Amino acid sequence: MDKVGKWAALALMGAALVCGGFAANGFVKERNAGDSYKKLQAEAEKAKPQKESTQDKAKEQEPEEKAEEPEPVECPVDFDQIIEECPDCYAWIRILDTNIDYPIVQSPSDNTFYLDHNSYGDYEYAGAIFTENLNAKDFTDPNTVIYGHNMKNGSMFQNLHLFEDRAFMEEHPTFEVYLPDKILTYQVFAAYNYDDRHLLQSFDFKDSRVFELYLEEIRNQRSMSANIDADVAVTSEDKIVTLSTCNGINDQRYLVQGVLLSEQKVTVN
DSSP states (O other): HHHHHHHHHHHHHHHHHHHHHHHHHHHHHTTTTTTTHHHHHHHHHHHOOOHHHTTTGGGSSSSOOOOOOOOOOOSSSHHHHHHOOOEEEEEEEOOOTTTOOOEOOSSOHHHHOGSSTTTHHHHHHOEEEOOOTOTTTSSSSSEEEEEBBBOOOOOOOOGGGGSSSHHHHHHHOOOEEEETTTTEEEEEEEEEEEEEEOOOHHHOOHHHHHHHHHHHHHHHHOOOEEOOOOOOOOOOOSSSEEEEOOOSSSSSEEEEEEEEEEEEEEEOO
């Protein structure tokens, strides 16, 4: 092999080592994704809700007689502890029988910050579960969009893909969002692949006609992979939450959507 050939071979070998290093680094990041939240989850937890507490709520939408306003309950998330460590944390989301048990954060000035920073504000490949400042932090917007990465190790919002299974969706009709002053229960009405357009910039959800047309688009999907619960009534008067993650295709997202089913006040110490 001449001198030029030797240099070319060495260059190729060096490139292979660099690429291998990047691949190994990516593998380690994926494997360890979300590890920083384990401590936070342990600190946040007061007492996890019983499984039956959410499964039965979807069946209690229309009581025969108007029930009295329920007494305030204790929030199972220790927000005092969490906010002390994570000042941008303002809510918490849990979905039973999934790994989704995370704080929800929002940067006041940079909507891309939590794409690659955890809720402590430290750089992390897995990012955080977050909303943009286009949404209010009290979940009173017509559509609150919550983002999270689809990590291969099952952390962050990867488990949203469990809703691709119709049976899983039927067995898990609700999920909770906790705030310091209230507990919000949402009923899942749709889970499907969607394009990568920015929902809050593409639709004026505060315009009831625009919102209704958007809901009709969801209901009228014909994709075999879409799970739409036609028995759940959702109108432009409702408040919905959209959980958004990647689905492995660059120009698509996977969305799980729930409509506000109940709101329970939390006792204030």
